Amino acid sequence: MDWLKKNYERVVLIAGVAVLLVSAFCIFQHAIGFQSQFTELQSRPTQRPASPPGKAKEAEDALQKLRQPPQWTFGGRSGLFVPEKHFIGTDGQPATLQTTEVHPPVPNEWIEQFGLPIADADVLEQDPDGDGFNNFDEWQGHTNPIDRNSHPDYLTKLKLKSFSQEPFRLVFASRTEDTFGINTIDLTQPTQFVKIGDTIAGTHFRVAKFTEKTAKDRYGTDIDVSELTLENTETREQLTLVKEKVAISPESVATFVYSWRERR
Incomplete structure (x- = not known):
């Protein structure tokens, strides 16, 4: 008894270590048993109830489609994930092609029709086909701004510089x-x-x-x-x-x- 009183802390420590070892051994045994049971369940085929005779073929067709899903194909612009063009209008407010004429008096549709850079501030002064007539001239002349063989009449380049009325002699x-x-x-x-x-x-x-x-x-x-x-x-x-x-x-x-x- 005197020894226990003198070595009480050692006895408690030894007892605690023994309990931990026993607990660890039990957990290890349970883990081994669970792994073997799980492996057995995985290897055992799932028993499905038999399909009625009339629906057996439909079920088989559905399973076949699941095994070979159809490939997604692109059939043109769908409007999905296509960003809408936004601009700042002359009033300083946000604007879109549907609500604002970006380069008046030329309609947005005409600029987009020929693929012209509508976001460029000087798009109406540009001459993409190099025929000497800018996009604004082509719009006024109802011609194609990206075809150098389609342009307004050259007489439209004549500009009135001055005009004076003379007295009759x-x-x-x-x-x-x-x-x-x-x-x-x-x-x-x-x-x-x-x-x-x-x-x-x-x-x-x-x-x-x-x-x-x-x-x-x-x-x-x-x-x-x-x-x-x-x-x-x-x-x-x-x-x-x-x-x-x-x-x-x-x-x-x-x-x-x-x-x-x-x-x-």
């Missing part, structure tokens, strides 16, 4: 019964007196018609605003001269420039 200056006085606006030529049917010297104009008219000025006084109609003997175009007024010449001057590949 003849003036209806006076009238004496059926005779009419014609001057030049610079008064460098002597007055010509002509009648209906006469051709004015040095010109292609003849006197075609006279219409007597009056009008009141701002003071209420009657003034002579009679009209003398001249006709171009070559083109048959007519021009009306009002008494003592300078008319605008039908042969006004316009200046055009031909713009080609940013050169003029």
Whole structure:
């Protein structure tokens, strides 16, 4: 007893170690038994209830399909996993091709139809087929922007630079019964007196018609605003001269420039 009291802690430690060894041995035995049972269950075929005679073939066909699943095939764009194009509109808000015209006035559909880079800010100024006409020109001309043989008329490259109306050089200056006085606006030529049917010297104009008219000025006084109609003997175009007024010449001057590949 004295020895137990003196060696109490050793006795407890030895007893604990013995219990742990016994427990480990038991666990090892159970593990070996479970493994053998599991192996036996795996090797033993599963007993399935017999299928009714009418459904045996259907069950066999289903099993065959499970063993050989069909391969997935791609049949074109389905819309799955295709990102939608988003842009920032002119108002600073998000926009899509369905809600916003990205490059007005050209419709989104036209740009997408020819595969043009709609995300490029300068897509309308681009010339993908190199025919000298940019995409905006092609859209205006209803032509194909990716076919160099399809383009607008070259005359569309003519741009009006300036336009000026010139005064007509003849003036209806006076009238004496059926005779009419014609001057030049610079008064460098002597007055010509002509009648209906006469051709004015040095010109292609003849006197075609006279219409007597009056009008009141701002003071209420009657003034002579009679009209003398001249006709171009070559083109048959007519021009009306009002008494003592300078008319605008039908042969006004316009200046055009031909713009080609940013050169003029």
